[in-house]
Amino acid sequence: MIALLYQLAGHPSPPPSDEPCPELPPPDELWQAIRARLPDEEDDSPSLRWPLIIVSVVGxxxxxxxCLSLLLELRPAS
Structure with a gap:
């Protein structure tokens, strides 16, 4: 997990060690670099809005x- 965070930030991976969890760099360096590579949430594909709504309703x-067909099959025969 630590190596993945370093990779997303564009930093070289930390050297392997015997410690169970290597320390992360200060948040200012790592998290700002990761956030810069993430897409902006406000403009997240507005063209997909209606197709997703339609697919949800069809589903x-x-x-x-x-469910109705299963309920009709379970109905006792008269």
């Missing part, structure tokens, strides 16, 4: 149809 309708 709910399919789930409801499956």
């Amino acid at each position: 709910l309708l399919i789930g409801a149809a499956i």
